[in-house]
Amino acid sequence: xxxxxxxxxxxxxxxxxxxxxxxxxxxxxxxxxxxxxxxxxxxxxxxxxxxxxxxxxxxxxxxxxxxxxxxxxxxxxxxxxxxxxxxxxxxxxxxxxxxxxxxxxxxxxxxxxxxxxxxxxxxxxxxxxxxxxxxxxxxxxxxxxxxxxxxxxxxxxxxxxxxxxxxxxxxxxxxxxxxxxxxxxxxxxxxxxxxxxxxxxxxxxxxxxxxxxxxxxxxxxxxxxxxxxxxxxxxxxxxxxxxxxxxxxxxxxxxxxxxxxxxxxxxxxxxxxxxxxxxxxxxxxxxxxxxxxxxxxxxxxxxxxxxxxxxxxxxxxxxxxxxxxxxxxxxxxxxxxxxxxxxxxx
Amino acid sequence: xxxxxxxxxxxxxxxxxxxxxxxxxxxxxxxxxxxxxxxxxxxxxxxxxxxxxxxxxxxxxxxxxxxxxxxxxxxxxxxxxxxxxxxxxxxxxxxxxxxxxxxxxxxxxxxxxxxxxxxxxxxxxxxxxxxxxxxxxxxxxxxxxxxxxxxxxxxxxxxxxxxxxxxxxxxxxxxxxxxxxxxxxxxxxxxxxxxxxxxxxxxxxxxxxxxxxxxxxxxxxxxxxxxxxxxxxxxxxxxxxxxxxxxxxxxxxxxxxxxxxxxxxxxxxxxxxxxxxxxxxxxxxxxxxxxxxxxxxxxxxxxxxxxxxxxxxxxxxxxxxxxx
Ligand SMILES: Nc1ncnc2c1ncn2[C@@H]1O[C@H](COP(=O)(O)OP(=O)(O)O)[C@@H](O)[C@H]1O
Ligand code: SF4
Ligand SMILES: [Mg+2]
Numbered sequence: 001x002x003x004x005x006x007x008x009x010x011x012x013x014x015x016x017x018x019x020x021x022x023x024x025x026x027x028x029x030x031x032x033x034x035x036x037x038x039x040x041x042x043x044x045x046x047x048x049x050x051x052x053x054x055x056x057x058x059x060x061x062x063x064x065x066x067x068x069x070x071x072x073x074x075x076x077x078x079x080x081x082x083x084x085x086x087x088x089x090x091x092x093x094x095x096x097x098x099x100x101x102x103x104x105x106x107x108x109x110x111x112x113x114x115x116x117x118x119x120x121x122x123x124x125x126x127x128x129x130x131x132x133x134x135x136x137x138x139x140x141x142x143x144x145x146x147x148x149x150x151x152x153x154x155x156x157x158x159x160x161x162x163x164x165x166x167x168x169x170x171x172x173x174x175x176x177x178x179x180x181x182x183x184x185x186x187x188x189x190x191x192x193x194x195x196x197x198x199x200x201x202x203x204x205x206x207x208x209x210x211x212x213x214x215x216x217x218x219x220x221x222x223x224x225x226x227x228x229x230x231x232x233x234x235x236x237x238x239x240x241x242x243x244x245x246x247x248x249x250x251x252x253x254x255x256x257x258x259x260x261x262x263x264x265x266x267x268x269x270x271x272x273x274x275x276x277x278x279x280x281x282x283x284x285x286x287x288x289x290x291x292x293x294x295x296x297x298x299x300x301x302x303x304x305x306x307x308x309x310x311x312x313x314x315x316x317x318x319x320x321x322x323x324x325x326x327x328x329x330x331x332x333x334x335x336x337x338x339x340x341x342x343x344x345x346x
Numbered sequence: 347x348x349x350x351x352x353x354x355x356x357x358x359x360x361x362x363x364x365x366x367x368x369x370x371x372x373x374x375x376x377x378x379x380x381x382x383x384x385x386x387x388x389x390x391x392x393x394x395x396x397x398x399x400x401x402x403x404x405x406x407x408x409x410x411x412x413x414x415x416x417x418x419x420x421x422x423x424x425x426x427x428x429x430x431x432x433x434x435x436x437x438x439x440x441x442x443x444x445x446x447x448x449x450x451x452x453x454x455x456x457x458x459x460x461x462x463x464x465x466x467x468x469x470x471x472x473x474x475x476x477x478x479x480x481x482x483x484x485x486x487x488x489x490x491x492x493x494x495x496x497x498x499x500x501x502x503x504x505x506x507x508x509x510x511x512x513x514x515x516x517x518x519x520x521x522x523x524x525x526x527x528x529x530x531x532x533x534x535x536x537x538x539x540x541x542x543x544x545x546x547x548x549x550x551x552x553x554x555x556x557x558x559x560x561x562x563x564x565x566x567x568x569x570x571x572x573x574x575x576x577x578x579x580x581x582x583x584x585x586x587x588x589x590x591x592x593x594x595x596x597x598x599x600x601x602x603x604x605x606x607x608x609x610x611x612x613x614x615x616x617x618x619x620x621x622x623x624x625x626x627x628x629x630x631x632x633x634x635x636x637x638x639x640x641x642x643x644x645x646x647x648x649x650x651x652x653x654x655x656x657x658x659x660x661x662x663x664x665x666x667x668x669x670x
Contacts, residue, residue: 063571094574112566123573
């Protein structure tokens, strides 16, 4: 029996019972609480959630880039059959940038300011392949061109601060793709960009799967982005997975009150923007102050007696939901509103 | 790159001009003080005063006086000491310069190498016992007065342990020109170099460590790791390279100040006849022409060092280059 009903047949990355905690003066703080997920070959998985829900920590754990000596990482991260958490640092380093590449939110600070774009791409190529400087430079220029950067040879000689945000992110992607990784982790790659550029970058990421056959973990807090490009969606809240499933299902029938709230706050892609987007009242709990039972409880309009316990992930077909409303079947919101949250019915 | 450099050099000449005017005004136009009286010394007869006044052009307008003084400083270079009559000031400064340069250059080589080692090792082991030990030693180095370190060094290497295998090679105090006896030059400078370098190793080591630790918090270090680079490469090519910007600017300024006479105490303790010691003696005797010449000399080095720092800064940091 597959661990995850919606997981594609060919699994590239399989994260099992991952927990991340940090030792501190106040004791051990649990940031990621026992999450499992997988990514299939050529699949785009979106991880979505408000800031602070643990998306970045999850992705950094996969890359083994949590350098804090107080971090405790438990579970297993199986990539192409090997547990990344058991690799020695050298093996892990060979994998990083070559097999698994990562791009970050702000390419301005994510690139070393004193080297040209071309130099930085070359550096990554030469870290993993036996290539002359010239060949590496030629490859870098070629990649920049493929990423839609005009006059790539010239762009390669520019420093990060000399490019626009969109161009920098393209350069970042070019760098990430320089060794044909099987998995690209993109942590909020479009958050710092304006809407048109955002669409172009998403288009680029989509092309990547088409042209390079890579899988992508796309981290975002924006349901609009999720709607644009993902195959599957995983919604995180307070270090846990609250809902997961194929994108069309989750978008058509969001089944966790948190997912519902996130979906209501998408700005419409076309037409007039509302003056103020509805957002979920309140804010996510600090890792030190997570409530017992369902972590979403304090902000949930639908909470009822069972919510004092931690809800497991209930499965319904390809969709999974960590909410007691979904214990027997996916919730019917009109009905639930009518009986549990009359105030929220409007 | 060329144009800003030229612009910076032109600026430098301007600053030098300004400094020379200020120095001139302080020495020759301070209200209530008659420079002629100071030049002529105590108990001078009115005739001598008049003669001094005439020879320095003190009876003429200030701009002319300024031009005359500058002429005597830089063109004819015949300004003489008030204390040791007949001793020419400029040749004395020029003669002292190689001594100071030898001292400061050697110390700088030592302090740069060791400070980079200390800073990198401490940053690489941050929080650990090695880091703490190094930072403590650095603090000790910064806190020890150079005069005291020099005296202890002398005591140890010149008398207490001079006759042991460890220090019998140390020659007596004083300076031997490099071109005369290179080996003696080297041997006689080792102890002064180390003495002068200790303070700066401590200071630079601590600053570099702080910069490196800060650099390690930067996003681009995370990117470098995500690229699969080795820790050594990340340290040298990314963390150190970006931290060097502060390091280099500090170095330029300290080096300029030291060559400009800041190594005074070290020169005095080790009997090195450098510019610092010259200034020290001139100050003790209130030897006006000497003070003026050494002040001009040191400001020259500080200004040149500043300009070089600016140029190096732009060269090290492309963001600075573009801000021009
Ligand atoms: N080194 C650390 N020590 C303690 N807490 C941390 C550390 N790094 C991150 N956190 C906490 O982990 C939580 C999740 O962070 P993050 O993964 O960045 O969230 P997201 O990417 O979803 O916005 C945050 O509350 C943050 O404060
Ligand atoms: S389990 Fe209860 S509190 Fe949690 S989301 Fe579902 S209804 Fe709300
Ligand atoms: Mg994040």
